[in-house]
Amino acid sequence: MKTVVYPGSFDPVTNGHLDIINRASKIFDKVIVCVLNNSAKKSPLFSLDERVNMLKDVLADYDNVSVDSYNGLLVDFARENDINVIIRGLREVTDFDSELQMAQGNHMVSPEVDTLFMATDPKFSFISSSMVREFASYGKSVEGFVPELILNKIEDKYKSITGGCKNG
Numbered sequence: 207m208k209t210v211v212y213p214g215s216f217d218p219v220t221n222g223h224l225d226i227i228n229r230a231s232k233i234f235d236k237v238i239v240c241v242l243n244n245s246a247k248k249s250p251l252f253s254l255d256e257r258v259n260m261l262k263d264v265l266a267d268y269d270n271v272s273v274d275s276y277n278g279l280l281v282d283f284a285r286e287n288d289i290n291v292i293i294r295g296l297r298e299v300t301d302f303d304s305e306l307q308m309a310q311g312n313h314m315v316s317p318e319v320d321t322l323f324m325a326t327d328p329k330f331s332f333i334s335s336s337m338v339r340e341f342a343s344y345g346k347s348v349e350g351f352v353p354e355l356i357l358n359k360i361e362d363k364y365k366s367i368t369g370g371c372k373n374g
Contacts, residue, residue, distance in 0.1 A: 207235040207236060208234050208235050208236070208291070209234065209235065209236040209237075209238060209287075209288075209289050209291070210230055210233075210234040210236070210237055210238070210289065210291045210292070210293045210322075211237075211238045211239075211240050211280070211283065211284055211287070211289050211291070211292055211293070212226060212227060212230060212237055212238070212239050212240065212292075212293045212294075212295075213239075213240045213241075213242050213280050213283075213292065213294075214239075214240075214241070214242065215241065215242060215243075215250065215257070215335065216239075216241050216257050216260075216261060216335070217250045217251050217252055217257060217335050217339070218251065218252060218257070218260060218335060218338060218339075218352055218356055218359070218360055219257070219260060219261055219264060219335075219352065219353065219356065220330070220333045220334070220335055220338060220351055220352050221330050221333060221350070221351060221352060221353065222295065222297060222326045222327075222330035222331070222333045222334075223295065224264065224353060225295075225326050225327045225330050226293065226295040226324055226326060227239060227265065227268075227271060228268075229324060230293050230324065231268055231270055231271050234270075234291075235270060236270050236271075236272070237268075237270060237271045237272075237293075238271075238272050238273075238274055238287070238289065239261055239265065239271060239272070239273045239274070240273075240274050240275065240276055240280070240283055241254060241257045241258050241261065241273065241274070241275040241276075242275070242276055242277075242280060243275075243276075243277045251339050251360075251363060252359075252363065254275055256359075257275075258273055258274075258275050260355075260356050260359060261273045263355050263356075264353045264355050264356065279315070280292065280312065281312045281315050281316040281319050284316065284319045285316055285318075285319070289319070290318050290319050290320060291319070291320055291321075291322060292309075292312065292319060292320070292321045292322070293321075293322050293323075293324055294308075294309070294321055294322070294323050294324070295323075295324055295325075295326050296323050296324065296325050296326065297326050297330070297331045297332070297333075297334070298331060302323070305321075305323060308321075309321035309323075333351050337351070338351050338352055338360070342360050342361070342364055343364055345364075348360060
């Protein structure tokens, strides 16, 4: 059985993420979506548990996809779970630079773990979690950017932060 891990902060999960997960689920026997605590991102919109639960809800219909979380290096998660393939989505050419550096660093630390890059569907290439957060923080609709199941969760989160004020 070939298992792949698809890591990210998923704050929040976007339709671009789902594109990669859906396509990976057709290639690999098992896909583990791993929500990482990214120390470079100071204050996520959603807690780790909220992100995990949103992904579980969105991915409930996939028999070969599971959701997990990890606080540490991805290569350690891969090693602990006997996974030797990481899949990373690429939206644009600038993603490749940072992803290649990370893949090469991971390979130095764990040569048995390979990274595969998958280009997202062009219709999702402009969507990022940070764009979703920015638009939503100003009360703009993010319909079409994220799964419908979490539209209300994003709106509710910003209402709780701003007290209902649409412009922060």
